[in-house]
Amino acid sequence: MAKIKYNFLTKFAKIINSGQSRSTILYGNVNDLYWDGEKYCPLIPFMLKKTKPGNRVQIVYELNGPIRISEKDKKLLRACWIKWKVGVDVNDLFLKNLNSDIRNIKKGKVEKSQETKFGEQFDNYMDKAIRFSGQALEFMRQMCICSRECPVMAVDEKGNEIKGKVRSLLFFIEGADMLLPCGKGDVSSLSDAQLRRIFIVQDWFSEAEFVNGRDTVCFVAESPSLIHERISKMPQVMTVEAPSPDTKQRQHYIGEFCKFNKLKKKQVWNDRGSLSVATAGLSIHALRQLLIGAKHEENPLTYHVVIDKVEEFIKSQLGEDVIEFMKPEHNLGDVVGATRVKEFIKNYLIKKFTTTDKKKAISGCAVAGSIGSGKTFIFVGMAAELGMVVLILKNLRSQWFGGTDLIFERLKRVLTVLEKVCILLDEADTQFGGVGAGEHATERRLTGKIQGMMSDTKLKGKIIWLLMTARINLLSADIRRPGRAGDLIIPVFDPEGDDRKEFVEWALKSSVKGKPEAIKHGIYDAIDNILPSTYSAASFASLRSYMADYEDEDINTQGIIDLIQDLIPADIGKTREYQKLQAMINCTRKSLLPPEYQDKDIMELKETWRQQIQQLESEGIS
DSSP, X not given: OOOOOOHHHHHHXXXXXXXXXXXXXXXESTTSEEEOSSSEEEHHHHHHHHTOTTTEEEEEEOTTSOOBOOHHHHHHXXXXXXXXXXXXXXXXXXXXXXXXXXXXXXXXXOOOOHHHHHHHHHHHHHHHTTTOHHHHHHHHHHHHHHHHHSOEEEEXXXXXXXXXXXXXXXXXXXXXXXXXXXXXXXXXXSOHHHHHHHHHHHHHHHOHHHHTSSOEEEEEOSOGGGBOHHHHTOTTEEEEEEOOOOHHHHHHHHHHHHHHTTOOGGGTBOSSSOHHHHTTTOOHHHHHHHHHHHHHHTOOBOHHHHHHHHHHXXXXXXXXXXXXXXOOSOOGGGOOSOHHHHHHIXXXXXXXXXXXXXXXXXXXXXXXXXXXXXXXHHHHHHHHHHOSEEEEEOOOOOSSTTHHHHHHHHHHHHHHHSSSEEEEETTHHHHOOOOSTTSOHHHHHHHHHHHHHHHOTTTTTTEEXXXXXXXXXXXXXXXXXXXXXXXXXXXXXXXXXXXHHHHHHHHTTTTSTTSOHHHHHHHHHHHHHHSOTTOOHHHHHHHHHHHHTTTTSOOOHXXXXXXXXXXXXXXXXXXXXXXXXXXXXXXXXXXXXXXGGTTSOHHHHHHXXXXXXXXXXXXXXX
């Protein structure tokens, strides 16, 4: 029989067995399938099977059903309930009241004995839990009190008590985020029924007898942030995350699927490499859909079909407005100019990003430079050559309370199971908040969590961060410290020298088409002389588009000059100069600075740049 290990189950077992906590939240990939040793099943049946040993009474509750207990355990717990309510042993009372009940029935009386009343009360609470969730929670809390004062004794196969052995209660409560919703973070937005449920659980988990007892409550929800903070942030409540399936777990499911359906692996997968690697990011449910489709169509899966499924699944989990799969249409060979940056990327950066040696790997890099300098275009071209999944993070924030934390948790679950992924954040300074006291708590948490991922040694070499920003100074110092993406800050400047000439030729390509080489170069030199020295990559791209309108006209050199002189650059020169200075002062590689600075003292240069920055700031430029 194939074996598979779930680390979250080991952690959960340690918490229960050690008594470290009697209240836990099991969150994460809670709606998936898990291998119980014989078959794949949902999480709750899996947990019930794995926690069955050890003299435990397992109790399951969810909003759309009654409280569920095995019939054998229900009888034992019901007897303890009656004993606790009546105050004497049920067995002693049974014979005493049996004759009394018979006599009452014969006399036409309908009065029931205490043990009959409390037995019916127990049954009533069990059945009505489907409609009255607050009553259900209070009933389960009372069960814990009952089990402490009238313990559920362990019994053998014949139903005889085993002396000295007492059974504990283990509750699995599904949909905890619906039972105890976070609302807007306070209690003013909640209904009276919701408030009552929160108070019951808070009271339950705060009881010293429960904390020090033997019974355990496990809430199941996708995220602790969806459960009201009066519960989820109680110090005695511990969390256990069920992560998305890793490569070995997906490989195991593929093997079991093929075995059950009597298929050979080549009947479902015909590309090179492993299907379990290509499906990184998929849940077992999503993987099952993929395999069933291949089986039904009798057509093996291709790499592109699998990648499309991964993209569809991840977007469905995170939302279209949160993440985008990048499919670059250009590579570094299509990038005009930027010679030194391209050489640095080819000779250093790509090697660092693709290495499997964690000692050599880096977390990522930040790319700084004035608006329109071509930062994103260059590094999207690099991403095309990395040979890995490239994701663009668009917006990690949610308008709903707890939504931002949930988005991040889903994102992390996806990223940590992908074999190799590159995260590109354009305008990174707007994606992150600060971590200071003046920032909103949600912003601080989000920024702190992302910073933690950047410096997580377990993710080093797996997740690569590319942060694009024209305002590198607005990126927090925590991100710019060594060990995170800002450890390597690459500046991108406006084209100069040969790079500028390359841009001029590229921009005028359609206008000089068909002209002799000597005339072409004369036009290039003439245009180079009249264009401002601060002409950016974006400016050249705009010029190329503008000149394309006249590609079918025979225009001489003066005509081209006249057309170009009609263009008036936007009045953003000082803003771009400020951004250039910030890129230079934050640059972490001297070799990437303009040639005129290579032989000068860097500390003296920085002092000069600071003075220039202060001068611009005094003019209101930032």
